[in-house]
Amino acid sequence: MKYTLEQARILGGFTQVEIAQKLGMSEKTYIQYEKYRKVFRMDVAHKFSTLVKVNISDIIFFENKLKKICS
Numbered sequence: 001m002k003y004t005l006e007q008a009r010i011l012g013g014f015t016q017v018e019i020a021q022k023l024g025m026s027e028k029t030y031i032q033y034e035k036y037r038k039v040f041r042m043d044v045a046h047k048f049s050t051l052v053k054v055n056i057s058d059i060i061f062f063e064n065k066l067k068k069i070c071s
Contacts, residue, residue, distance in 0.1 A: 001058060005034045005048075008059045012052025022051050036063045 003011065009019050020030035023044060032038045039062045040048060049056035 002060050003054055003058055004060050005036075008048070008052045008054045009034070011054060014052065019048070019051065023047060 009016070012019070014022070016030055016034065017027050020027045023030065029038075033040055045059075045061055046056060049059060052059075
């Protein structure tokens with residue numbers, strides 16, 4: 001099963017404020033990632049995955065639209 005960033009965060013039991021603090025960023029910045037306006041670097045994606053206890057391959061880190069722009 002695949003989870004959005006929001007779903008993974010909720011499964012992990014974190015609020016946006018809490019996960020942002022754990023990742024060392026502001027809530028405003030974190031929300032940009034959750035809305036898929038930004039894409040996590042791999043090290044941050046790994047830390048997020050570890051914090052929420054969801055396998056990194058089960059988390060959707062970017063929308064298809066963004067993937068096409070980046071490729």
